[in-house]
Amino acid sequence: MAYVIAEPCINTKDTACVDVCPVDCIHPRKDEANFADVAMLYIDPAECIDCGACVPVCPVSAIFPVDDLPEKWKSFTETNAAYFPAK
Secondary structure, eight states, rough: OOOOEEEGGTTTOTTHHHHTTTOOOOEEOOOOOTGGOSSSSOOTTTEEEEEEETTOTTOOEEEGGGOOOGEEETTTHHHHHHSOOOO
């Protein structure tokens, strides 16, 4: 079960989650060229190891296990996955 970043992250992009992720699966980082161009951060579902380290550091409570994602934000599962090219 991967984690998903949802609507509260839009226009927030606090990168505390990026800093604590042990597998670098949350993008874009501040040093990536497209950081200013995107409205939110995304979790790569193929890279996420389900550790949950990102959840408690999110200041806007935008990160959820995919199975616990509120119904109103279910579309963010696909939004997160679509950000990453197929491998």
